[in-house]
Amino acid sequence: MKKLVPEFELSSEQREAVRHLAREADLTETTAGILFARGVDTPEKMRAFLSPSGENYLSPFLMKGMREAVDLIRTAREEGWRVAVFGDYDADGIGACAVLSRALAMFGIEPYLYVPERTEGYGMSVSAIDKIFDEFLPDLFITVDCGISNREEVEYIKEQGAYVIVTDHHELPDELPDCIIINPKLKDDYPYDNLCGAGVAFKLAQALVGERANGLVDFAALSTVADSVPLLGENRDIVAEGLRLIEKSPRPAFAALLGKTSEVTAQTLAFTVAPRINAAGRLGDTKAALTLFTSEDEEEIEELAARLNAYNSERQKYCDGLYAQASAQIRAEGPYDNVVMLASEEWNAGFVGIVAARIAEEFARPALLFVRRGDMLKGSVRSIEAINIYEALKSCSAYISEFGGHAQAAGVNVSEENFGPLKAALNDFIGEKYSREELVPAIAVAGEAVEDLRVARELTLLEPCGMGNRRPLFYIEAEQVDAAPIKPASAHLSFRAGGLDFVYFNGARDLGILRSDLKKRIVFEYNVSRFRGKEYVKGFVRCVLYDGMSGSDIEYSALAERLRLIPFSHENAEAVPESELNEFLRAQIERCAYGLCAVVCDRKNLSRFPALEGLDVDVFRPSAGSCANTVLYAPAQDCDLSAFRDVVVLDGPVLLPQTGDAHILSNASLTDMVALDAIDPSRETLLAVFAAVRGEDGLETGEDLAAAAKLLAGRGFGTEQLIFALAVFEELGLISLEGGRLRVFRGKRTELTNSRVYRAVSRMKGA
Numbered sequence: 001m002k003k004l005v006p007e008f009e010l011s012s013e014q015r016e017a018v019r020h021l022a023r024e025a026d027l028t029e030t031t032a033g034i035l036f037a038r039g040v041d042t043p044e045k046m047r048a049f050l051s052p053s054g055e056n057y058l059s060p061f062l063m064k065g066m067r068e069a070v071d072l073i074r075t076a077r078e079e080g081w082r083v084a085v086f087g088d089y090d091a092d093g094i095g096a097c098a099v100l101s102r103a104l105a106m107f108g109i110e111p112y113l114y115v116p117e118r119t120e121g122y123g124m125s126v127s128a129i130d131k132i133f134d135e136f137l138p139d140l141f142i143t144v145d146c147g148i149s150n151r152e153e154v155e156y157i158k159e160q161g162a163y164v165i166v167t168d169h170h171e172l173p174d175e176l177p178d179c180i181i182i183n184p185k186l187k188d189d190y191p192y193d194n195l196c197g198a199g200v201a202f203k204l205a206q207a208l209v210g211e212r213a214n215g216l217v218d219f220a221a222l223s224t225v226a227d228s229v230p231l232l233g234e235n236r237d238i239v240a241e242g243l244r245l246i247e248k249s250p251r252p253a254f255a256a257l258l259g260k261t262s263e264v265t266a267q268t269l270a271f272t273v274a275p276r277i278n279a280a281g282r283l284g285d286t287k288a289a290l291t292l293f294t295s296e297d298e299e300e301i302e303e304l305a306a307r308l309n310a311y312n313s314e315r316q317k318y319c320d321g322l323y324a325q326a327s328a329q330i331r332a333e334g335p336y337d338n339v340v341m342l343a344s345e346e347w348n349a350g351f352v353g354i355v356a357a358r359i360a361e362e363f364a365r366p367a368l369l370f371v372r373r374g375d376m377l378k379g380s381v382r383s384i385e386a387i388n389i390y391e392a393l394k395s396c397s398a399y400i401s402e403f404g405g406h407a408q409a410a411g412v413n414v415s416e417e418n419f420g421p422l423k424a425a426l427n428d429f430i431g432e433k434y435s436r437e438e439l440v441p442a443i444a445v446a447g448e449a450v451e452d453l454r455v456a457r458e459l460t461l462l463e464p465c466g467m468g469n470r471r472p473l474f475y476i477e478a479e480q481v482d483a484a485p486i487k488p489a490s491a492h493l494s495f496r497a498g499g500l501d502f503v504y505f506n507g508a509r510d511l512g513i514l515r516s517d518l519k520k521r522i523v524f525e526y527n528v529s530r531f532r533g534k535e536y537v538k539g540f541v542r543c544v545l546y547d548g549m550s551g552s553d554i555e556y557s558a559l560a561e562r563l564r565l566i567p568f569s570h571e572n573a574e575a576v577p578e579s580e581l582n583e584f585l586r587a588q589i590e591r592c593a594y595g596l597c598a599v600v601c602d603r604k605n606l607s608r609f610p611a612l613e614g615l616d617v618d619v620f621r622p623s624a625g626s627c628a629n630t631v632l633y634a635p636a637q638d639c640d641l642s643a644f645r646d647v648v649v650l651d652g653p654v655l656l657p658q659t660g661d662a663h664i665l666s667n668a669s670l671t672d673m674v675a676l677d678a679i680d681p682s683r684e685t686l687l688a689v690f691a692a693v694r695g696e697d698g699l700e701t702g703e704d705l706a707a708a709a710k711l712l713a714g715r716g717f718g719t720e721q722l723i724f725a726l727a728v729f730e731e732l733g734l735i736s737l738e739g740g741r742l743r744v745f746r747g748k749r750t751e752l753t754n755s756r757v758y759r760a761v762s763r764m765k766g767a
Contacts, residue, residue: 008037052240064188081139095198095223096144098293103205145197198223226274230468256305266464282350343370353380504541517551548617558634560705586611595645601652678720
């Protein structure tokens with residue numbers, strides 16, 4: 001289960017400073033506090049932050065190497081040198097090529113552009129350099145978004161008689177290339193070091209052609225968002241200006257990729273445009289993306305945009321298939337280490353990074369996916385926020401043939417013989433460097449909610465939001481919430497709580513949690529909704545965190561789930577005395593943070609297992625897909641436990657849904673189903689209940705048996721009896737709760753003994 005952590009904590013002195021800043025900047029204390037915590041700590045900075053623009057651009061000549069680069073490029077123009085630009089194959093590299101090639105053209109130089117395909121590898125290679133010299137014979141070689149780790153290749157270029165300028169933004173290696181270098185991470189007077197590759201190219205463009213470079217900011221904005229660099233400082237101004245340019249006058253390439261998109265935001269660039277640029281490279285046609293961004297032929301642009309859209313659809317299908325294969329491999333091997341590390345000969349190197357990011361998020365730890373080519377494996381790495389994967393790889397470099405990247409993502413090549421040792425070394429490094437608590441997925445919130453339209457309006461001014469400048473999240477505390485689907489059978493929910501209206505997209509799986517009396521925290525982001533000329537505050541729910549040990553009527557829902565699971569008994573469970581079970585639990589938890597799920601039917605029985613103290617208590621299904629050790633109260637019929645190594649049933653019969661190859665243990669001391677005392681399985685009682693239910697046809701009940709039973713209470717039957725009866729009737733097809741309404745099917749003939757729930761309860765009750 002995720003933990004809620006404060007995005008920031010302020011001392012009393014800092015809170016007083018925030019109050020003063022709020023008055024000076026004419027902001028609410030909520031907004032001023034968020035800005036202050038993000039380093040925006042003066043009224044002037046706050047005004048500039050909330051009004052990002054090109055007026056805030058830094059002088060490019062503060063950057064080390066910039067004057068030398070401009071002087072050399074001027075010499076190239078004056079002496080008629082041939083200039084080659086070498087870029088990377090992703091959206092950042094393509095954008096950087098587009099920026100610099102157009103700036104050079106403005107400056108009076110028509111460059112030769114080269115972007116390798118992914119199959120040629122990341123960065124410069126001797127073979128690519130040879131190809132460029134064979135085709136073009138440059139006098140000046142300029143890199144964008146790469147080159148900082150290519151010391152040997154730079155020497156090779158110089159040996160061919162060309163000068164070299166490296167423009168890059170990646171982490172600095174121990175040995176730098178011997179040439180002019182422009183990289184914001186170098187020690188210099190430039191106060192901002194988080195530009196992307198195209199951002200660095202944009203600064204070089206400004207140095208070359210001055211304000212005329214501002215017309216190229218749309219490319220830099222796209223690359224900035226695509227490369228997941230922080231949207232703070234100058235990046236914020238670049239993206240804001242780029243979005244304004246795209247909104248006001250989109251160049252044909254952007255218009256073709258955006259289609260009928262009504263509003264262009266940073267998220268639009270990140271999730272609509274960037275994937276299409278990257279898809280071309282992933283499918284071996286980087287030239288299509290490069291030409292799209294450098295062509296002036298509108299007919300050609302339309303054709304290339306259509307091609308990139310098709311590539312993106314193909315990419316999505318391939319990634320879904322690759323993810324399914326990777327997931328199957330994870331389940332087969334068990335996700336019980338501090339890293340997930342997989343390899344296959346069948347995968348495409350262009351897609352493993354996307355899937356690695358998805359797996360890292362799902363399993364809450366770094367994911368390394370490799371493509372096996374003979375004795376070598378080429379991989380992409382994605383990490384979680386808590387773990388600096390570049391540092392981890394550097395510590396294990398003895399097992400790595402080549403790697404490069406940054407804190408959250410990297411590329412790495414390893415030999416077949418070092419694959420296992422690298423995994424073990426990374427697992428050990430992370431286990432020693434980071435505590436278990438640090439590896440628990442966290443969601444950062446700015447504070448508790450306030451019902452304030454002014455706050456919601458101010459928070460919209462934090463756009464563009466993204467990496468490093470996330471949309472602030474808030475929370476409210478609640479118990480029972482009257483949530484319902486927006487429309488019948490919808491996966492989206494709406495409800496009101498704490499004085500605010502909420503929408504929870506794809507929240508149907510949490511409907512039972514919301515309606516229960518579990519103490520919960522609803523995490524959301526503010527949104528300003530407009531209707532008939534008026535503005536309203538609306539919260540968009542991001543997650544629901546709850547206390548699995550709270551609440552009382554949740555036991556009714558637990559009973560409903562247990563009744564539905566009665567037919568699914570596991571004969572392969574190993575019955576263990578309770579004392580031994582406790583020792584087993586303690587040993588497993590101490591040994592590993594992953595792989596154990598302890599299932600309980602009655603929460604009171606948890607006191608019998610002190611080894612479980614401190615573990616989260618999930619309800620119905622594991623709240624995270626990471627396979628972290630957990631206690632599961634009342635597993636739902638659709639919950640999947642197949643990724644766990646050990647499933648331990650603490651009480652009741654062994655009634656579980658999907659468990660795959662998990663080792664199942666049960667408590668030999670507690671085998672009786674709980675909470676059946678109030679249930680009468682006799683035919684007479686069930687007929688009487690059906691007669692009462694039949695008169696409620698069409699009642700809006702929701703799809704949860706317990707919620708429906710509580711609505712039908714007061715008709716002469718207890719809630720437990722109604723839950724049991726509804727479970728039997730539903731299994732026999734006499735009723736349906738589908739779509740959230742009770743439907744009664746009259747005239748259908750069946751026998752009670754056709755219900756497995758009825759047979760199981762009757763047997764257990766001795767009826």
